[in-house]
Amino acid sequence: xxxxxxxxxxxxxxxxxxxxxxxxxxxxxxxxxxxxxxxxxxxxxxxxxxxxxxxxxxxxxxxxxxxxxxxxxxxxxxxxxxxxxxxxxxxxxxxxxxxxxxxxxxxxxxxxxxxxxxxxxxxxxxxxxxxxxxxxxxxxxxxxxxxxxxxxxxxxxxxxxxxxxxxxxxxxxxxxxxxxxxxxxxxxxxxxxxxxxxxxxxxxxxxxxxxxxxxxxxxxxxxxxxxxxxxxxxxxxxxxxxxxxxxxxxxxxxxxxxxxxxxxxxxxxxxxxxxxxxxxxxxxxxxxxxxxxxxxxxxxxxxxxxxxxxxxxxxxxxxxxxxxxxxxxxxxxxxxxxxxxxxxxxxxxxxxxxxxxxxxxxxxxxxxxxxxxxxxxxxxxxxxxxxxxxxxxxxxxxxxxxxxxxxxxxxxxxxxx
Ligand code: GLU
Numbered sequence: 001x002x003x004x005x006x007x008x009x010x011x012x013x014x015x016x017x018x019x020x021x022x023x024x025x026x027x028x029x030x031x032x033x034x035x036x037x038x039x040x041x042x043x044x045x046x047x048x049x050x051x052x053x054x055x056x057x058x059x060x061x062x063x064x065x066x067x068x069x070x071x072x073x074x075x076x077x078x079x080x081x082x083x084x085x086x087x088x089x090x091x092x093x094x095x096x097x098x099x100x101x102x103x104x105x106x107x108x109x110x111x112x113x114x115x116x117x118x119x120x121x122x123x124x125x126x127x128x129x130x131x132x133x134x135x136x137x138x139x140x141x142x143x144x145x146x147x148x149x150x151x152x153x154x155x156x157x158x159x160x161x162x163x164x165x166x167x168x169x170x171x172x173x174x175x176x177x178x179x180x181x182x183x184x185x186x187x188x189x190x191x192x193x194x195x196x197x198x199x200x201x202x203x204x205x206x207x208x209x210x211x212x213x214x215x216x217x218x219x220x221x222x223x224x225x226x227x228x229x230x231x232x233x234x235x236x237x238x239x240x241x242x243x244x245x246x247x248x249x250x251x252x253x254x255x256x257x258x259x260x261x262x263x264x265x266x267x268x269x270x271x272x273x274x275x276x277x278x279x280x281x282x283x284x285x286x287x288x289x290x291x292x293x294x295x296x297x298x299x300x301x302x303x304x305x306x307x308x309x310x311x312x313x314x315x316x317x318x319x320x321x322x323x324x325x326x327x328x329x330x331x332x333x334x335x336x337x338x339x340x341x342x343x344x345x346x347x348x349x350x351x352x353x354x355x356x357x358x359x360x361x362x363x364x365x366x367x368x369x370x371x372x373x374x375x376x377x378x379x380x381x382x383x384x385x386x387x388x389x390x391x392x393x394x395x396x397x398x399x400x401x402x403x404x405x406x407x408x409x410x411x412x413x414x415x416x417x
Contacts, residue, residue: 070106073147193227195347220297248272
């Protein structure tokens with residue numbers, strides 16, 4: 001970690017505070033939103049394949065449920081801590097408000113390194129998490145979903161364990177992002193990236209950029225980044241010039257072939273030695289003069305230190321919190337259009353909402369409804385920005401979301417905000 005890395009909880013609180021002030025609202029609004037309603041910290045013990053017992057720190061943060069039940073993913077990552085989970089749950093509250101879905105904000109995580117765990121250990125960890133959190137989650141209370149390093153298989157184990165501890169009653173709506181065979185929805189897997197591509201398409205119209213042939217760099221090649229590469233190419237006609245993962249990066253100014261690169265990553269686990277391009281540094285990728293940059297890995301990727309070197313025209317935040325507050329100021333001065341995470345990656349939770357409603361749609365129908373929701377959300381924020389000159393798209397997202405939340409909290413009688 002370098003010095004410019006920010007604590008995400010402080011960043012989230014700071015952004016909410018400025019939005020409340022900018023809106024001229026009562027400080028009570030900030031008081032109501034500055035902490036999660038509930039945060040559970042637990043220990044989940046797993047008998048490892050070695051025969052030894054290992055205790056993992058696990059969290060579930062429930063920020064606000066004025067608009068609907070708490071909703072948000074569970075991540076498995078060594079960096080997970082209470083502040084990260086709190087910030088992520090706050091962003092979920094605001095994201096659902098921006099997306100226009102009647103859900104609140106929650107987030108969970110387990111501090112672990114899934115890359116060194118066996119399938120059996122991961123299953124035991126996932127089931128243990130549900131046994132600990134069973135008292136706070138529920139289909140109308142708090143609905144988990146996948147996030148960093150979690151996937152439909154993990155959701156299946158979690159759904160099953162919830163049924164076991166719940167005396168056998170079938171409750172598929174307790175998690176979303178499930179496998180198709182278990183009540184999942186077509187189109188959930190690529191929903192985050194697809195939503196980001198729709199947002200880029202709309203932003204490109206506004207700034208007069210032709211996405212056909214536009215150059216794209218993608219930081220991170222997990223679920224979000226991989227589909228962002230494929231869909232930018234196939235949906236937007238863009239040219240993927242660089243891709244990175246946690247171990248390296250690959251570049252080709254004439255374009256990498258997204259599907260073949262995805263196949264290579266699947267087989268070998270790395271992108272940097274892909275034959276269709278040359279290896280570059282991971283930091284170098286962030287400095288390429290591209291039309292669109294998708295930070296699709298972890299938080300704090302673009303900081304006050306490296307933001308001055310960013311040459312992208314549009315940044316589409318597929319990750320949560322990839323641009324620090326300090327970097328925001330630098331990018332604004334440089335005239336970079338940042339599509340904030342609250343909008344750019346809300347496709348995931350939108351399609352989770354469709355799944356939660358138990359819609360039986362083809363992927364085309366899911367994609368069409370997702371397109372409508374994202375386009376409307378983009379236009380609302382863009383319009384908000386036009387009515388409030390000098391307000392960035394991120395500030396517009398916070399302000400608009402807080403207005404929606406305050407309305408809901410007022411109607412519920414939570415305060416005279
Ligand atoms: N983990 C995703 C996010 O950060 C999706 C959450 C969900 O589907 O509930 O938005």
